[in-house]
Amino acid sequence: MTFLLPLGLLALLTLPVVLLLHLLRERRRRVAVPSLLHWQNLPRKPEGQRIRRLPLTFLLLLHLLIAALIGLALGQPQLVGALGGAARQTAIIIDTSTSMAARDGASTRFALARERARAKLNTMGNGDRVILIAAGPMARVVASGAGDPTALLAALDQLRPGGTGTDMDGALTLAEAAFDQQHARQVLVLSDGALPPAAARMIAAPLDWQQVGDEQPNRAIVAFAARPNGANVQVYARAANFGATPIQTSLQLYGDDQALGTRNVAIAAGGETELTWTLPARYNQLRAALDGRDALPQDDDGFLSLAPIRPIKALLVSAKPDALRRALAAIPGVSVTVIDPTSYPPAPARAADLTLFDSYLPQAWPDGATLALNPPSDSTLITVGSRNAPQASSELMRSGALLEGLGLEGVRFGTLRQVQPPAWAVTQLALGDTPLILRGRNGAHEIAIWTFDLAASNLPTRLAFPLLVARTVRDLTPPALPASIMAGARLALRPDPRASAIDLSGPEGMQTTLVVSSSTTIDALTLPGFYRVAERAGDETIFRGQVAVNAGAAIESDLRPRPAPPIVGVDQGADATPQREVRDIWPWLALAALAVLMLEWGYIHR
Amino acid sequence: MNAMWFKGIFNRKTSVDTAALFDEAFLRRLERMGVQAQRTLRGSPAGGEHLSLNRLPTAIFSDHRPYSPGDDFRHIDWNAYAHHQEMVLKLGEVEQSVDVHVLLDVSRSMAWASPPKLRAAQRLAAALGYLALAHNDRLRVVPFGAGPLPAFGPTQGKGRLIELLKFIERLQPDQPTALARALMTYARSHARGGLLVICSDLLAPEGLEQALRALPPPRWQTLVLHLLDQRELRPELTGSIELEDAETGQRLPITLDAATLTAYRRNVSEWQEQLAATCARRGATYAQVLAHWPLEQQVVPYLRARRILQ
Numbered sequence: 001m002t003f004l005l006p007l008g009l010l011a012l013l014t015l016p017v018v019l020l021l022h023l024l025r026e027r028r029r030r031v032a033v034p035s036l037l038h039w040q041n042l043p044r045k046p047e048g049q050r051i052r053r054l055p056l057t058f059l060l061l062l063h064l065l066i067a068a069l070i071g072l073a074l075g076q077p078q079l080v081g082a083l084g085g086a087a088r089q090t091a092i093i094i095d096t097s098t099s100m101a102a103r104d105g106a107s108t109r110f111a112l113a114r115e116r117a118r119a120k121l122n123t124m125g126n127g128d129r130v131i132l133i134a135a136g137p138m139a140r141v142v143a144s145g146a147g148d149p150t151a152l153l154a155a156l157d158q159l160r161p162g163g164t165g166t167d168m169d170g171a172l173t174l175a176e177a178a179f180d181q182q183h184a185r186q187v188l189v190l191s192d193g194a195l196p197p198a199a200a201r202m203i204a205a206p207l208d209w210q211q212v213g214d215e216q217p218n219r220a221i222v223a224f225a226a227r228p229n230g231a232n233v234q235v236y237a238r239a240a241n242f243g244a245t246p247i248q249t250s251l252q253l254y255g256d257d258q259a260l261g262t263r264n265v266a267i268a269a270g271g272e273t274e275l276t277w278t279l280p281a282r283y284n285q286l287r288a289a290l291d292g293r294d295a296l297p298q299d300d301d302g303f304l305s306l307a308p309i310r311p312i313k314a315l316l317v318s319a320k321p322d323a324l325r326r327a328l329a330a331i332p333g334v335s336v337t338v339i340d341p342t343s344y345p346p347a348p349a350r351a352a353d354l355t356l357f358d359s360y361l362p363q364a365w366p367d368g369a370t371l372a373l374n375p376p377s378d379s380t381l382i383t384v385g386s387r388n389a390p391q392a393s394s395e396l397m398r399s400g401a402l403l404e405g406l407g408l409e410g411v412r413f414g415t416l417r418q419v420q421p422p423a424w425a426v427t428q429l430a431l432g433d434t435p436l437i438l439r440g441r442n443g444a445h446e447i448a449i450w451t452f453d454l455a456a457s458n459l460p461t462r463l464a465f466p467l468l469v470a471r472t473v474r475d476l477t478p479p480a481l482p483a484s485i486m487a488g489a490r491l492a493l494r495p496d497p498r499a500s501a502i503d504l505s506g507p508e509g510m511q512t513t514l515v516v517s518s519s520t521t522i523d524a525l526t527l528p529g530f531y532r533v534a535e536r537a538g539d540e541t542i543f544r545g546q547v548a549v550n551a552g553a554a555i556e557s558d559l560r561p562r563p564a565p566p567i568v569g570v571d572q573g574a575d576a577t578p579q580r581e582v583r584d585i586w587p588w589l590a591l592a593a594l595a596v597l598m599l600e601w602g603y604i605h606r
Numbered sequence: 607m608n609a610m611w612f613k614g615i616f617n618r619k620t621s622v623d624t625a626a627l628f629d630e631a632f633l634r635r636l637e638r639m640g641v642q643a644q645r646t647l648r649g650s651p652a653g654g655e656h657l658s659l660n661r662l663p664t665a666i667f668s669d670h671r672p673y674s675p676g677d678d679f680r681h682i683d684w685n686a687y688a689h690h691q692e693m694v695l696k697l698g699e700v701e702q703s704v705d706v707h708v709l710l711d712v713s714r715s716m717a718w719a720s721p722p723k724l725r726a727a728q729r730l731a732a733a734l735g736y737l738a739l740a741h742n743d744r745l746r747v748v749p750f751g752a753g754p755l756p757a758f759g760p761t762q763g764k765g766r767l768i769e770l771l772k773f774i775e776r777l778q779p780d781q782p783t784a785l786a787r788a789l790m791t792y793a794r795s796h797a798r799g800g801l802l803v804i805c806s807d808l809l810a811p812e813g814l815e816q817a818l819r820a821l822p823p824p825r826w827q828t829l830v831l832h833l834l835d836q837r838e839l840r841p842e843l844t845g846s847i848e849l850e851d852a853e854t855g856q857r858l859p860i861t862l863d864a865a866t867l868t869a870y871r872r873n874v875s876e877w878q879e880q881l882a883a884t885c886a887r888r889g890a891t892y893a894q895v896l897a898h899w900p901l902e903q904q905v906v907p908y909l910r911a912r913r914i915l916q
């Protein structure tokens with residue numbers, strides 16, 4: 001307890017004054033008698049001769065208590081203590097990258113780390129708070145709680161190692177953000193240290209870095225790729241030896257689960273070897289498997305998807321389709337159907353992936369993507385003004401990556417109409433203040449608008465035209481899935497606008513359904529293998545694809561111990577001003593004094 | 607208005623204080639008592655059980671006297687006239703009723719102690735009043751403080767007993783003491799005299815002398831029953847205390863030790879002697895009555911010894 005106004009304690013000097021007053025004015029017990037007739041004339045001793053004794057009466061005690069309470073209150077005492085009492089906060093950061101799956105004796109590095117985390121959770125006291133953070137390719141808070149560790153232990157048991165990279169910086173930032181500044185805090189990191197080089201960093205809490213795992217020799221496929229070569233496909237693989245001794249091993253290649261061949265591989269200690277194959281382009285999947293028998297089996301396989309590029313069905317509604325048809329035909333995976341505008345059905349039974357309207361627009365945007373060229377003035381979908389002759393001095397204004405690098409100088413766009421850009425569209429190309437190319441999304445419709453007439457323009461004769469068409473088609477339609485990604489990497493999907501759900505299935509029976517939005521991101525692909533992606537519109541599957549996930553990467557496959565990164569935890573007691581809770585108690589003392597005063601009044605007038 | 611009234615608000619009445627004043631056993635004992643009145647008392651020859659020394663024409667013959675015009679012809683001794691040719695009247699002892707005046711002190715000093723002195727005075731007044739009614743005496747019970755208060759009576763006959771007891775029971779101590787003024791005022795308004803019983807603690811500054819002067823014998827036979835609590839005679843107090851007068855509220859700080867208490871007891875004893883001498887001088891009878899005495903056991907024998915009761 002401290003006193004904000006110590007001088008106020010001088011009021012306690014009234015205590016001896018109270019004693020003195022009671023001694024001087026010794027209160028006598030009052031006794032009623034029928035009459036003072038026979039008492040008044042009694043001989044009495046002078047007051048000076050009477051020996052005074054301090055009467056220990058209840059009233060004296062009350063007066064002393066009142067004086068003491070008021071004296072203390074005037075000193076403005078405060079109770080100072082650690083905020084929130086002795087409750088502690090601990091952030092447990094557990095590395096969930098692929099390297100943590102490496103065997104370590106009879107267990108794995110991750111199992112050892114989980115045991116340490118479990119032991120830490122079991123030391124939680126009432127009021128202690130723990131934040132459990134998984135440091136994988138993307139750091140995330142797994143669970144947080146105080147007091148009972150049951151929920152935290154359950155969340156810990158659900159964690160699995162997998163994913164390339166450890167976002168330790170993000171994990172530490174999450175820990176700092178989750179801390180309550182009023183309580184003691186510390187950070188416990190359980191990792192094998194397989195981190196990329198990081199800059200020195202300071203965190204506002206004591207850091208306990210516990211290295212997990214011993215040195216283990218390991219070999220891995222660290223690169224696996226393919227590219228088409230005419231009717232064939234050229235395959236490339238790179239295997240690495242992260243051990244101290246050279247190894248002799250074999251690598252098997254599978255195409256669609258069919259063994260395609262085995263090669264003996266010799267890799268020097270700490271070295272790599274590269275292998276190539278030329279295969280016919282008829283396989284959808286390739287797998288390279290090292291005969292590892294090492295500490296980390298997950299990186300002994302390489303997976304690659306050779307699935308065809310996502311097909312695009314294009315419907316060209318034009319009376320003069322030649323230029324566009326040629327440009328569309330040059331785009332791999334695009335199949336074109338041409339109809340005359342007069343034949344376009346008001347409500348198409350099945351929409352194409354991409355519909356191109358040349359000098360025509362229906363009453364409503366069709367499902368899927370749309371490229372509208374030279375929209376008519378009577379369209380209800382776009383507001384088209386009168387024809388305006390282009391100004392010779394007008395500059396070509398462009399924005400967006402779509403038009404980057406395209407040579408549009410010297411292109412004449414003919415007589416232009418003033419098209420009112422819809423609210424959902426942005427202008428990507430303009431001549432002066434006349435928009436030429438608009439791009440936007442209207443609900444589930446991906447739409448691009450070219451306001452000029454191709455037939456009146458010389459653009460189809462320029463090299464930029466097919467490039468522009470190809471880029472526009474790729475921009476409007478869902479992109480193809482990548483052939484492979486690293487475990488734990490984010491997979492961004494731009495599904496078909498008609499899709500209502502995405503089914504995802506993967507290794508070890510993993511199945512999940514995702515709700516579709518304009519851009520869906522998946523970051524749970526942590527196990528190596530093939531993942532199937534199916535886009536559904538209701539019950540109809542409109543697209544099936546696959547993506548391969550690989551675990552092999554130098555940062556994860558090298559199981560040799562590394563020094564902890566230069567992260568410094570700041571001890572609260574050493575540097576920062578401790579956060580303390582201050583509570584004024586003088587109001588309570590004053591209230592108590594008032595209560596005692598009322599008691600004294602009642603006692604006197606009883 | 608005296609502000610002392612509120613001091614009794616929170617006084618808790620003990621069970622002794624609230625016990626019934628008059629029970630059946632007490633009333634039965636009263637039947638066996640009588641009040642001996644001195645022959646010098648005047649009374650009405652029409653009733654009463656007290657023999658008067660007045661030789662009045664009566665049916666109980668004890669002597670003759672010559673007939674005087676105006677005498678009652680019923681008391682002429684015709685036998686004596688037949689023999690002596692002289693008209694004479696028969697004389698004898700006549701049973702006469704007495705005017706009994708019970709003056710009850712209801713000053714605040716009477717409420718002191720537990721049980722209060724007033725309670726003993728009420729029981730004693732009830733006893734004397736009952737005896738008076740039982741013997742067909744004419745009874746008045748007069749509470750007094752600063753002066754006479756509304757009285758009970760005059761009344762005769764045992765049929766008024768219940769009213770008497772209710773009246774006495776209702777009396778409350780709420781008055782300062784002015785003994786002399788009360789007695790003198792009463793004596794002036796009752797010139798006939800009678801048997802006057804004063805039930806009081808006599809704690810009046812002016813003393814008793816002046817009061818008794820207004821009650822001369824033989825017209826008045828005065829009995830002074832001096833009601834005291836034993837703690838007034840022997841206080842159980844020591845140390846430094848503040849005494850508070852129960853009537854006036856006056857306070858007196860005092861330190862009591864053995865010497866002071868001895869001096870006090872001497873004061874009280876001298877005061878009682880002074881009262882007894884005053885009473886004797888004025889033809890009154892003085893008797894000390896302690897409040898804690900049960901009336902049946904202690905007060906009655908004492909009163910009998912004093913020839914107040916038969």
